[in-house]
Each structure stands twice: as structure tokens, then as C-alpha cells.
Amino acid sequence: DGGITQSPKYLFRKEGQNVTLSCEQNLNHDAMYWYRQDPGQGLRLIYYSQIVNDFQKGDIAEGYSVSREKKESFPLTVTSAQKNPTAFYLCASSIRGINQPQHFGDGTRLSIL
Amino acid sequence: AQSVTQLGSHVSVSEGALVLLRCNYSSSVPPYLFWYVQYPNQGLQLLLKYTSAATLVKGINGFEAEFKKSETSFHLTKPSAHMSDAAEYFCAVSVNTGGFKTIFGAGTRLFVKA
Numbered sequence: 001d002g003g004i005t006q007s008p009k010y011l012f013r014k015e016g017q018n019v020t021l022s023c024e025q026n027l028n029h030d031a032m033y034w035y036r037q038d039p040g041q042g043l044r045l046i047y048y049s050q051i052v053n054d055f056q057k058g059d060i061a062e063g064y065s066v067s068r069e070k071k072e073s074f075p076l077t078v079t080s081a082q083k084n085p086t087a088f089y090l091c092a093s094s095i096r097g098i099n100q101p102q103h104f105g106d107g108t109r110l111s112i113l
Numbered sequence: 114a115q116s117v118t119q120l121g122s123h124v125s126v127s128e129g130a131l132v133l134l135r136c137n138y139s140s141s142v143p144p145y146l147f148w149y150v151q152y153p154n155q156g157l158q159l160l161l162k163y164t165s166a167a168t169l170v171k172g173i174n175g176f177e178a179e180f181k182k183s184e185t186s187f188h189l190t191k192p193s194a195h196m197s198d199a200a201e202y203f204c205a206v207s208v209n210t211g212g213f214k215t216i217f218g219a220g221t222r223l224f225v226k227a
Contacts, residue, residue, distance in 0.1 A: 004156075031213065040122065042203060042219040043157075050212045058214070090156055098207050099145045099164055102215060104156030 002027045006091050006105035012113050013078070013085065021076045021108045023091035029103070030096045032074035036060060037088040037107075046089075049074055050096055078110065086112050115140045115208045119218035127226045132176075132191040134221045136204030139185065145207040146187045147215070148178055152200045160202070163187060174198070199225045 004025045013019045025032065031050050035043040045058030049068040063082025068074055074093075078085045088109050092102040120135040138144050143165060149157040161172025168180045178189045189202060204218040 006156075033214070035217075040219065043217040045214060048212060048214055056212055092156070094213075096213060098209050098213050099162070100207075100213070101147055101159040101162055102157075104158070106156050107154070109154075 004091060004093055004103055004105035006089075006108050008108060009106070011108055011110045013110060014113050016080045018077055018079045019110065021078065021089055021091075021110070023074045023076065023105060024072055025074075025091075025093045025103075026072060027093055027103060028071070029093035030071070031094045031100075032068065033092040033094075033102060034058075034064075034066065034074070034076045035090045035092065037090055043090065046076065085110055115142075115144065115206050116216060117146075117204045117206050117218040119202075119204050119221050121221055122219065123222050123224065125224040125226060126194045128196055129193050132189070132194045132198065132223065134189040134202050134204075134223065136178075136187045136189065136218060137185050138187060138204075138206050140206060144187075146178075146180065147205045147207070148172065148176070148187075148189050149203045149205060149217075150174075150200050151203065151220075157203060160189070194223075194225050196225050196227065199223055 007022045033048045034046040047066040049055035065077045090107045091105045094100045094102045116139045146163040148160040151157045161170045171177045201222045
């Protein structure tokens, strides 16, 4: 079955550590996205990529970094510069185009120890 | 700038009652609108999308939405609520800012009472 896999489902980070969240898709989609979800705030875009080796900052990119070396993979690193990293992180992918819906993974919940 | 506003962060209905979740959009160009559903600890799933082919859009699980340009609305409805409809619902608009991205509303949590 085609889909998006996010791992791990739960992640704990000590203050001062960087952590990397994995996102892999086998839908052959060009575009991939990372969102942060906090209660009552909907989804906020962190980074997005329309094509391999290219990505753009979203609305809340500070304290995060990404890479897009392969079409299937779009890992997100939460750096120590992100002061409030506790949240639910969602990865999505889509066919390129303004009327294309996004397909989502099941998310990674990051907590600070 | 394009945006969506969902009216009501929480909506509660009885099983079998009409479900109405409200969404208004702001757009200077014809909008591309979507409704997604999210169950606890899961990602979002597409319910339906507006593509300008028809103003009344039918989606999965018996949901539908009507695009009303004069009211800048895209409300989601279902004639008869089921317990399994309890979830969070997001209205979204797709925009072209040199790359395609989607702006999501804040979400409406639907509670269904037995």
C-alpha cells in the first residue's frame, strides 16, 4: 500500500539536543511538507519542498532544518534553537499543483524531558 | 492574502442530527478549498475538495460541502451524525506563492452525543 511513514511515533528530547524526525513516502509525490500542530492552533507550516534538492521556509521555520536529497524522504531536524519544541509534528506529500490534496502521515509527538 | 476562518472551535450534536461545520475563506482569486478530518493521534484525511466543476461537492462518509461565492463560504454538512464522526475537522485553502502550499483553519472539534 502506498502511503507516508513517520517515525518514531513518540520522541523525547533533552534540552540542548537536536533530534531528527523521519518522513518517507512511496506515493511518488514531488511535493512534501512539515507541519507543527498545537492544541487550538490548527496546522502551521514549517518547511515545504516542491522538488528534490529544493525547499522553502514556511511560517515557523526558526529552530528547524530540513533536507530533500531523495524524492521519497524529507527529514526534519528540531534544533536546540527551537525553544518550545513540544508538539505534534505532521508530514505530508502531494502531487505538485494548486488543486492537489495532501496525504498525511500519522505524526510524531515530541516531548521535552 | 488568502485565509480560512472556521467558526466555532467546538460543535456538539446528537447522534442522528444534522452536522454543520462552518468555513469562510478570503481570496482575491478563485479558491481551491478542501475539508480534512483528523482522528485522535492520527494524520489528516481528505474528506472532499472544491474544484469549480460544481458548487455542491460530495465527499466520503456522507459529508458534503457547498461553495457559495457570494458568501465566501464552504460549509461542511452531513444529514445525520454518527458516533464515528466525532473528530476534528479542518477547512483549508491552497495558494500559489511561488510554490504551492495549503493554509489550514484552526479546526473544529465535533462531539457526537448518544
